[in-house]
Each structure stands twice: as C-alpha cells, then as structure tokens.
Amino acid sequence: DTGVSQDPRHKITKRGQNVTFRCDPISEHNRLYWYRQTLGQGPEFLTYFQNEAQLEKSRLLSDRFSAERPKGSFSTLEIQRTEQGDSAMYLCASSSGQASGNTIYFGEGSWLTVV
Amino acid sequence: AQSVAQPEDQVNVAEGNPLTVKCTYSVSGNPYLFWYVQYPNRGLQFLLKYITGDNLVKGSYGFEAEFNKSQTSFHLKKPSALVSDSALYFCAVRGIFGSSNTGKLIFGQGTTLQVKP
Numbered sequence: 001d002t003g004v005s006q007d008p009r010h011k012i013t014k015r016g017q018n019v020t021f022r023c024d025p026i027s028e029h030n031r032l033y034w035y036r037q038t039l040g041q042g043p044e045f046l047t048y049f050q051n052e053a054q055l056e057k058s059r060l061l062s063d064r065f066s067a068e069r070p071k072g073s074f075s076t077l078e079i080q081r082t083e084q085g086d087s088a089m090y091l092c093a094s095s096s097g098q099a100s101g102n103t104i105y106f107g108e109g110s111w112l113t114v115v
Numbered sequence: 116a117q118s119v120a121q122p123e124d125q126v127n128v129a130e131g132n133p134l135t136v137k138c139t140y141s142v143s144g145n146p147y148l149f150w151y152v153q154y155p156n157r158g159l160q161f162l163l164k165y166i167t168g169d170n171l172v173k174g175s176y177g178f179e180a181e182f183n184k185s186q187t188s189f190h191l192k193k194p195s196a197l198v199s200d201s202a203l204y205f206c207a208v209r210g211i212f213g214s215s216n217t218g219k220l221i222f223g224q225g226t227t228l229q230v231k232p
Binding site for chain 1: 147149151156157158159160161164166167205207209218219220221222223224225
C-alpha cells in the first residue's frame with residue numbers, strides 16, 4: 001500500500017495558462033475523488049469516479065475544469081485558462097468497495113498558485 | 116442535506132491535559148462519521164471513524180471519539196495532549212451509496228488545535 005500519490009506537489013502558473021494535476025490512487029481502489037481546499041476552509045468536493053466513469057460533478061467544477069480517469073486507474077484534473085481564484089490545494093482521495101464505511105484515503109495534495 | 120459543524124475555530128490546551136474538539140452533524144438516516152488531521156502543507160490523514168456499534172471509537176495516535184446520537188455529536192478526544200498534536204482537525208460525514216449519492220465526504224470547516232508546552 002503506497003498511498004495516494006499526487007503530482008506535482010506545487011505549481012505556480014500565470015493567469016490564463018492551463019495546468020494539469022495527476023493522481024495515482026491506492027492500488028485496486030475503484031473509487032476516486034477530487035477535492036479543493038482553500039486556506040482556512042475544509043475540503044470541498046469537486047468530482048467522483050467509480051472506475052473510469054465520472055458519476056458526480058460539483059457545481060464548483062466550472063467549464064474550465066475537466067477530470068478524467070481513462071483506464072480506471074490514475075486520474076487527471078485539468079484547469080484551463082486559470083484564474084487567481086483557482087489558487088488552492090487540490091486533493092485527490094480514493095477508497096475501495098461499495099460500503100459507505102470504507103475509509104477514504106487522501107494524497108498530499110497539489111498546491112496551485114495563479115499569479 | 117448532510118452537513119457538519121465544528122463550532123470552534125481554535126482549541127487551546129496545555130500539554131498533558133485532556134483535549135476535546137467538537138463536531139455536530141446533520142444527516143438523514145444512519146451517519147458515517149470520520150475525523151481527519153491535517154499538518155501544515157500536507158494532505159489529510161485518517162484518524163478514526165464511526166460506522167456502527169460501540170459509541171466510543173478508538174483511533175490513531177491515542178485519539179478517540181464519542182458518538183452521541185441524541186445530541187448528533189461526534190466529539191474528538193484525547194486523554195493527554197502532546198505538543199505534536201497541534202494541527203488542523205476535520206470532522207466529516209459520509210453519505211450512503213445510492214442512486215443519488217456517491218458516498219463523498221462532507222467536511223466541517225476545521226478546528227485548529229494548539230497544544231502549548
């Protein structure tokens with residue numbers, strides 16, 4: 001169990017540029033979540049995958065955001081035409097199975113700073 | 116709609132004293148409750164969870180939490196605080212999987228725990 005891995009850990013980009021974050025979940029975890037966390041706030045749900053299917057998207061996920069999980073393993077979160085308000089930590093998490101009692105494990109997060 | 120409230124932005128406690136970080140929840144049906152800890156510039160680490168059974172749940176690093184259904188609370192506790200416990204603590208509730216629920220976690224705003232030597 002190597003844990004949830006996220007890359008890059010830190011990204012500084014200019015406003016208007018596109019950025020992509022990658023998440024490798026715990027091996028064989030079929031459920032994958034993306035969250036966003038701003039300073040002083042709790043994580044906010046963005047989107048959810050079960051295997052390769054994206055089953056839920058928050059209204060926080062504007063048209064500039066897109067997430068994929070093409071083979072049901074790793075996932076990418078792309079932000080197009082970044083804005084200063086996108087500056088936040090983007091957290092990926094994964095869990096196994098169907099039971100709601102299963103623990104969701106988080107990665108170390110990817111910090112985005114838009115300048 | 117499910118929600119979680121952490122009424123205290125910050126809790127201060129002296130090292131060696133007991134600590135309590137409060138959490139109340141609102142959910143239809145049986146709650147699935149979690150506590151996570153976050154150190155500066157790090158992700159969230161799982162501490163413990165309540166699914167069913169004994170109302171007192173024991174978790175990592177000596178933490179425990181007490182589920183109280185009548186008060187809809189799930190307070191985090193530790194008998195003797197350490198300076199290294201200083202961090203940001205999040206309570207979360209998880210929805211039950213179903214046609215309209217993906218089992219995502221809903222988090223409170225977080226409580227900063229400051230343990231002073």
